[in-house]
Amino acid sequence: MTAGGADARSAHLPVLYAQVIEGLRVIPDGVYLDGTFGRGGHARGVLERLGPDGRLLLMDKDPEAIAVAERDFGGDARVSIRRGSFAELAQWDATDAGLDGVLLDLGVSSPQLDVAERGFSFGKDGPLDMRMDPAAGESAAQWLARADEREIADVLWTYGEERLSRRIARTLVARRAEQPITRTAQLADIIASAVPRGASKIHPATRSFQAIRIHINRELADLEVGLDAAYARIKVGGRLVVVSFHSLEDRIVKRFIAGHAKAPPGNRRMPVPQPFIPTLREIDGAQRADEAELAANPRARSAVLRIAERLAGDGVEVSP
Secondary structure (H helix, E strand, C coil), rough: CCCCCCCCCCCCCCCCCCHHHHCCCCCCCCCCEEEECCCHHHHHHHHHHCCCCCCCEEEECCCCHHHHHHHCCCCCEEEEEEECCHHHHHHHHHHHCCEEEEEECEEEEEHHHHHHHHHCCCCCCCECCCCCCCCCCCCCHHHHCCCCCHHHHHHHHHHHHCHHHHHHHHHHHCCCCHHCCHHHHHHHHHHHHHHHCCCCCCCCHHHHHHHHHHHCCCHHHHHHHHHHHHHHHEEEEEEEEECCCCCCHHHHHHHHHHHHHCCCCCCCCCCCCCCCCCCEEEEEEECCHHHHHHHHHHHHHCCCEEEECCCCCCCCECCC
């Protein structure tokens, strides 16, 4: 997630920029993949550290992000660009020889939030879309028009941890029978009408909007597949760097790293203890933005950075 607005040349840096670049540990002739290009803040940092023989692979679902990548990086011979989810990174031939680092900066980007027409934000009225790739799958409006009350409630609870999910779902189904729900402000007002007013400063639609966005874009499913794909492509000594903005995302990343870095708890039912050979090493645990960054960019408050280094042990080719 970027800290700035829609201007790709903004002086603002992405969240946890310095920690991410340090975590990737860029070598001049290395091959790196940024699976969530956004507006290129991290990509610029990587390119500054790459030599003439280095390579940077850029991916993003969002066609607007890809347009920025083509405009700003398309003329650099070290850069290759592909539109698509990072879940598909292992299907890209450019990754076949292995990667020295993979970066995943999860969640919705600031430009997506700031453009009303994308439908991500309840703070800006616009069409209720929420798709990171507007050409793929159904929009939030289309899903809300067809999903039954139980499915809506399950999504709000599972992905938004919304304790009033059933009440909100019931209200949405009742209101859509009167009028189609097609605008972000309309959805936010309906949710607010179902939630008692309290002392919280958080808008009552925050969790629901987050949950619907995660569901529409299959964000958690893509993350699980993408982590496996990155693991399969990262060379020994290479780094996996992931920035999460949601506890469910971070939980998946944390468990993934631990599953390859730490031996599982012993099982007395097993007749012979199974040997465990770690293939990842966690670097520095969970990292968060400091007070200076939070003051400049409040959106960094929920960001969690995790870094892991690929180890030998399962037949992975060792970098020279």
